[in-house]
Amino acid sequence: EIVLTQSPGTLSLSPGERATLSCRASQSISNNYLGWYQQKPGQGPRLLIYAASSRATGIPDRFSGSGTGTDFTLTISRLEPEDFAVYFCQQYGSTPRTFGQGTKVEIK
C-alpha cells in the first residue's frame, strides 16, 4: 500500500499570497496517477488536478500541480477567499487507492 504524507498540516496565509502544498509517496506512483482535491466544510471533495499536473474541467489556472515519482506539489498562485479549505492528494496508480491526511489552508 502506498502511504501519502502531506505537509504542512496547516498553512496560514493571507488572500493574494502563494500557497505551496506537498504530497510525498512511500513509493513511486505508477504513471504519476496523483490527484489533488479541495474540500470545504459540509461538502464533498472536488477534483482540482489529475495525473499530477492536468487541471480538471472548470478549475481556475491559479491552481497548478507538478511532480513525478514520489514527490508532488499543488500550488495556488494567488489565494482567493474561496480557496481557504482542506486539500487532499490521492493516488490511483495502484490498489488500494490511498489518500493523504490533508492540508488545511486557513486565513492568517
Added chain:
Amino acid sequence: QVQLQESGPGLVKPSETLSLTCTVSGASITTYYWSWVRQPPGKGLEWIGYMYHTGDTNYNPALKSRVTISVDRSKNQFSLKLTSVTAADTAVYYCVKSHSMDVWGKGTTVTVSS
C-alpha cells in the same frame, strides 16, 4: 453533466448490514469505473472499493471481507453493502466516478448505533 446521488438508511444497528445506492445521471453506468469512499467524522478519506459494469471489482483489503459493490444496469445505479458494521463504520459515504475521482456525490451520513 454527470451527477451522483447517494441514498440509504442514515442509521444502522451494530452487527447489521449497511446498504447504500448511488444513482448516476448524465452518464451510462457502463462507461466508467465507479467507487465508494468514506470519511469518518473529523477524519480523512478512505477508499472502500471500485467496480466496473462487467463485474470487475477491487476492494480495500482492510474491508474486503465485509464489502460487496454491485451494479444495476437497468437503473443506472451501483450499490454498496458492508456487513457486520460497528461504530467505526460511522462516516459520510460518497459515491465517485472514475479512477481519477472526477465527480463526487454530495455524500450521505451513516451512523452505526443501537
